[in-house]
Amino acid sequence: MQIYLPIAEVSVNLFLLLGLGGMVGLLSGLFGVGGGFLITPLLFFIGIPPTVAVATGANQVVASSVSGVLAQFKRKAVDVPMGIVLLIGGLVGSGLGIWVFNLLTELGQIDLVVQLSYVVFLGSIGLLMLQEAIRAMQRDKKGVKRGKRHTHIWVHKLPFKVKFRASGLYISLIPPLLVGVIVGILAAIMGVGGGFIMVPAMIYLLGMPTKVVIGTSLFQILFVSAFTTMLHAITNQSVDVLLALMLIVGGVIGAQIGSRLGARLKAEQLRILLALLVIAVAVKLGLDLLIRPKELFSLFAGGL
Numbered sequence: 513m514q515i516y517l518p519i520a521e522v523s524v525n526l527f528l529l530l531g532l533g534g535m536v537g538l539l540s541g542l543f544g545v546g547g548g549f550l551i552t553p554l555l556f557f558i559g560i561p562p563t564v565a566v567a568t569g570a571n572q573v574v575a576s577s578v579s580g581v582l583a584q585f586k587r588k589a590v591d592v593p594m595g596i597v598l599l600i601g602g603l604v605g606s607g608l609g610i611w612v613f614n615l616l617t618e619l620g621q622i623d624l625v626v627q628l629s630y631v632v633f634l635g636s637i638g639l640l641m642l643q644e645a646i647r648a649m650q651r652d653k654k655g656v657k658r659g660k661r662h663t664h665i666w667v668h669k670l671p672f673k674v675k676f677r678a679s680g681l682y683i684s685l686i687p688p689l690l691v692g693v694i695v696g697i698l699a700a701i702m703g704v705g706g707g708f709i710m711v712p713a714m715i716y717l718l719g720m721p722t723k724v725v726i727g728t729s730l731f732q733i734l735f736v737s738a739f740t741t742m743l744h745a746i747t748n749q750s751v752d753v754l755l756a757l758m759l760i761v762g763g764v765i766g767a768q769i770g771s772r773l774g775a776r777l778k779a780e781q782l783r784i785l786l787a788l789l790v791i792a793v794a795v796k797l798g799l800d801l802l803i804r805p806k807e808l809f810s811l812f813a814g815g816l
Contacts, residue, residue, distance in 0.1 A: 601692020609700025
């Protein structure tokens with residue numbers, strides 16, 4: 513069943529869109545990521561223009577994050593004060609990212625920059641996460657006791673320290689604010705929630721316990737993605753509501769299923785699965801940039 517998307521100006525299969533939304537929602541509940549890192553390139557693959565894919569992908573992240581974060585609140589697995597600090601940084605970063613996005617669109621370089629950003633960020637993060645998860649599993653098999661996951665590094669010497677009771681931390685406000693800014697910029701330029709950056713940063717840089725990382729990540733992603741979507745809609749009118757609706761319907765259902773599955777898997781298993789998925793998407797995008805296309809032109813021009 514084909515439907516016409518007015519903003520994207522293409523026709524797509526309805527059930528394909530529902531399936532994509534469900535897959536991303538599943539990831540949201542399972543890994544604590546908004547899923548934008550996957551939905552945006554998948555929209556590229558089915559012919560959605562990059563500017564529309566980025567803006568609408570951020571919108572879909574909002575829906576899947578709402579469903580996921582509600583499930584985490586029920587388990588009392590959200591550090592709200594930490595989430596608010598990350599959110600403040602995220603809103604600032606989102607504003608900066610939208611400015612850069614619009615500038616690149618005017619220069620006609622947004623397609624290339626978005627795809628290269630995915631290849632670099634996803635490839636790097638995926639490899640690092642895979643390496644760390646494999647090491648953790650090897651330690652468990654050998655019965656080696658882990659050292660402290662988080663040691664006192666330069667981060668702990670920074671000023672403006674605050675106690676975060678749910679996470680059991682007493683750290684400076686500066687690192688979480690900077691993490692939030694970076695995630696906000698990525699949300700605006702790449703149409704992602706930023707969970708693939710935030711989750712490792714919360715665990716290895718901030719030292720947060722895994723039990724509150726997923727919920728807190730989704731809490732921040734929810735509001736930053738909503739703000740980013742609003743800015744995209746206002747500044748360049750690139751949010752396709754019909755496309756977003758189809759993705760949201762599948763995403764909400766998938767997030768509830770993912771949340772239940774995530775409770776049954778070990779943290780290391782979750783990280784390996786997420787790392788492999790991230791690497792696979794990066795490889796696909798990299799190949800698309802290197803392989804000669806069948807038609808050496810694009811029918812889409814930003815701003816026209």
